[in-house]
Amino acid sequence: MADRILLAHGSGGKLMHxxxxxxxxxxxxxxxxxxxxxSAVFDLKGRLAFTTDSYVVSPIFFPGGDxxxxxVCGTVNDLSMTGxxxxxxxxxxxxxxxxxxxxxxxxxxxxxxxxxxxxVKIVTGDxxxxxxxxxxxxxxxxxGVGVVPEGIDISGANARxxxxxxxxxxxxxxGIAVLSQREGLRFQVPVPSDCAPLNTMVxxxxxxxxxxxxxxxxxxxxxxxxxxxxxxxxxxxxRLDELSLPVEPAVLGACELLGFDPLYVANEGKLVAVVAPGxxxxxxxxxxxxxxxxxxxxxxxxVGEHPGRVVLKTRLGASRIVxxxxxxxxxxxx
Amino acid sequence: MADRILLAHGSGGKLMHxxxxxxxxxxxxxxxxxxxxxSAVFDLKGRLAFTTDSYVVSPIFFPGGDxxxxxVCGTVNDLSMTGxxxxxxxxxxxxxxxxxxxxxxxxxxxxxxxxxxxxVKIVTGDxxxxxxxxxxxxxxxxxGVGVVPEGIDISGANARxxxxxxxxxxxxxxGIAVLSQREGLRFQVPVPSDCAPLNTMVxxxxxxxxxxxxxxxxxxxxxxxxxxxxxxxxxxxxRLDELSLPVEPAVLGACELLGFDPLYVANEGKLVAVVAPGxxxxxxxxxxxxxxxxxxxxxxxxVGEHPGRVVLKTRLGASRIVxxxxxxxxxxxx
Numbered sequence: 001m002a003d004r005i006l007l008a009h010g011s012g013g014k015l016m017h018x019x020x021x022x023x024x025x026x027x028x029x030x031x032x033x034x035x036x037x038x039s040a041v042f043d044l045k046g047r048l049a050f051t052t053d054s055y056v057v058s059p060i061f062f063p064g065g066d067x068x069x070x071x072v073c074g075t076v077n078d079l080s081m082t083g084x085x086x087x088x089x090x091x092x093x094x095x096x097x098x099x100x101x102x103x104x105x106x107x108x109x110x111x112x113x114x115x116x117x118x119x120v121k122i123v124t125g126d127x128x129x130x131x132x133x134x135x136x137x138x139x140x141x142x143x144g145v146g147v148v149p150e151g152i153d154i155s156g157a158n159a160r161x162x163x164x165x166x167x168x169x170x171x172x173x174x175g176i177a178v179l180s181q182r183e184g185l186r187f188q189v190p191v192p193s194d195c196a197p198l199n200t201m202v203x204x205x206x207x208x209x210x211x212x213x214x215x216x217x218x219x220x221x222x223x224x225x226x227x228x229x230x231x232x233x234x235x236x237x238x239r240l241d242e243l244s245l246p247v248e249p250a251v252l253g254a255c256e257l258l259g260f261d262p263l264y265v266a267n268e269g270k271l272v273a274v275v276a277p278g279x280x281x282x283x284x285x286x287x288x289x290x291x292x293x294x295x296x297x298x299x300x301x302x303v304g305e306h307p308g309r310v311v312l313k314t315r316l317g318a319s320r321i322v323x324x325x326x327x328x329x330x331x332x333x334x
Numbered sequence: 335m336a337d338r339i340l341l342a343h344g345s346g347g348k349l350m351h352x353x354x355x356x357x358x359x360x361x362x363x364x365x366x367x368x369x370x371x372x373s374a375v376f377d378l379k380g381r382l383a384f385t386t387d388s389y390v391v392s393p394i395f396f397p398g399g400d401x402x403x404x405x406v407c408g409t410v411n412d413l414s415m416t417g418x419x420x421x422x423x424x425x426x427x428x429x430x431x432x433x434x435x436x437x438x439x440x441x442x443x444x445x446x447x448x449x450x451x452x453x454v455k456i457v458t459g460d461x462x463x464x465x466x467x468x469x470x471x472x473x474x475x476x477x478g479v480g481v482v483p484e485g486i487d488i489s490g491a492n493a494r495x496x497x498x499x500x501x502x503x504x505x506x507x508x509g510i511a512v513l514s515q516r517e518g519l520r521f522q523v524p525v526p527s528d529c530a531p532l533n534t535m536v537x538x539x540x541x542x543x544x545x546x547x548x549x550x551x552x553x554x555x556x557x558x559x560x561x562x563x564x565x566x567x568x569x570x571x572x573r574l575d576e577l578s579l580p581v582e583p584a585v586l587g588a589c590e591l592l593g594f595d596p597l598y599v600a601n602e603g604k605l606v607a608v609v610a611p612g613x614x615x616x617x618x619x620x621x622x623x624x625x626x627x628x629x630x631x632x633x634x635x636x637v638g639e640h641p642g643r644v645v646l647k648t649r650l651g652a653s654r655i656v657x658x659x660x661x662x663x664x665x666x667x668x
Contacts, residue, residue, distance in 0.1 A: 006662070012554025012600075013659025036567070037489050038412040038550060039385035041482055044378065051373035052424035052477055053460045058468075078372040090386035090477050094428070126387045130666060134392075136468035143386055143424050143477035148375055155371050216372060220346030233370070266346075325347025328340070332464060 010129030040123035049084030064192030072114035084146035118197035172265030196269030210279035344463030374457035383418035398526030402441035406448035418480035452531035506599030530603030544613035
């Protein structure tokens, strides 16, 4: 049983200390984490951004990523979407007894790689182990803090009529990647998750000096849910052009097969930006220069009519309301 | 099924938005949380403390508290143990499908009460729902940020020979309370958990101006584990006097019955302080004036001999090494 996680790994005792020092600190270490006090302590100046997410994706390994990469990218992205520069993450594991140590090791490595890519440090953590059957392999919570640069005010409540809506790439890749792995589906063209940290992209967008009003990463509930949130928070209408929506043919095929609408399928490496109309081109150019934004496009605009509602102009020229998700589409996608 | 949590409550869609707005925001609301953006944004100055903990206690309701109160107090205490003033918490739920909404409501209320008592605000959150059998009712992660006042340097690495060791009250109450609830044990005198926020106590201790070198709350692994951590981090020896250790008779009785050593049983409303010898009396007086510190006592001292080891002088005058916990004593106690 030495190759598996035991309840004693979560006891606060010797096995837990060994696991933390030999695996987590070795892979993720930095001077703040290595102090191993009850809290990390560090200097920060300015307006702080603070966010949290628990990750329960099933399976924990999927094409294009794993729960570790997802846990870093998701929280980095939540910080970035307020315009903040992500700096420090916490890392908390809930492990089901019996998890292979080799699997945990792979995930810790993946966390280390994603944190290095995003330029963030893991500074504090926690490890709990629950008895077999009381969790499903591994859940991870990451919380994060970052600093919002002077003069930045980005919020879902800031959209104004006339603003353009940009999406940074194709829709639905993450949801379809996880689902296909879970259900053992094989498509002709495999769909990898888009899971990626977007903080560099956001920094490059902000560096243009453009008026960026809203940013959000359309994860659970997909683009449709994010746009409905903007419409409600800002009390504006949103018009989308179906023909402009970027979807990979393989994702579109999978969605048609499974009866999903890609507007509602989760993304983990995409952002939606609401931008002042005169600044659209330079924001779009900045996004497209980033490795994760090559396929960015304008997909619609903010209007004064039908406040709180998102309306799609279909490829046949008709209009239909795009509502928030009702019920459950794809459980445990993140 | 309308009285239970469904998978759709975690979908990012309508049910989730309704749950967040109608339950969480109504009970826990404040202007920062109510913005409902991807991150909370607020001003902070100075040295920041940042910590995280996931709570998996079973059962979720126990004498003297529940998982909600525990999740607030535990994280408030981890911040306090670096001398920080706790300010803001994040709150992330992993809910098993089928949890009674009434139970969730009770726990959210309990979170609100504990946060009010500790004077902290819940500013950001996350809700995930997993399918029945993939979690055990409810897990909660709270992370927290606070500010460390100028001139404070408290760390497990700061103990020096000659320092006195104070514990703020009786040992093992939380562990025995949870265990008795879980196993359906009935003792003549019921044992409630000591689960409590200690930030006010720490502020009162710091206000004395005393030289406080280390602070820690002895949770999982109990007092023995905390003192071993201090001994190793500070490379000093620690001597304990068994006769001075405060344990409630009911807890002692339960421990004897069950074969536990109260030195290893978890506490959730106690702290251990390592204090310069000349300042012991005023720190002790400050702790005793706090409602959660009436039974505070000096239990031992830091020595230059046997660095890295904790040695107990037993009531018979013998000495024995108090090692870190090996194996698992009480799983899922926090």
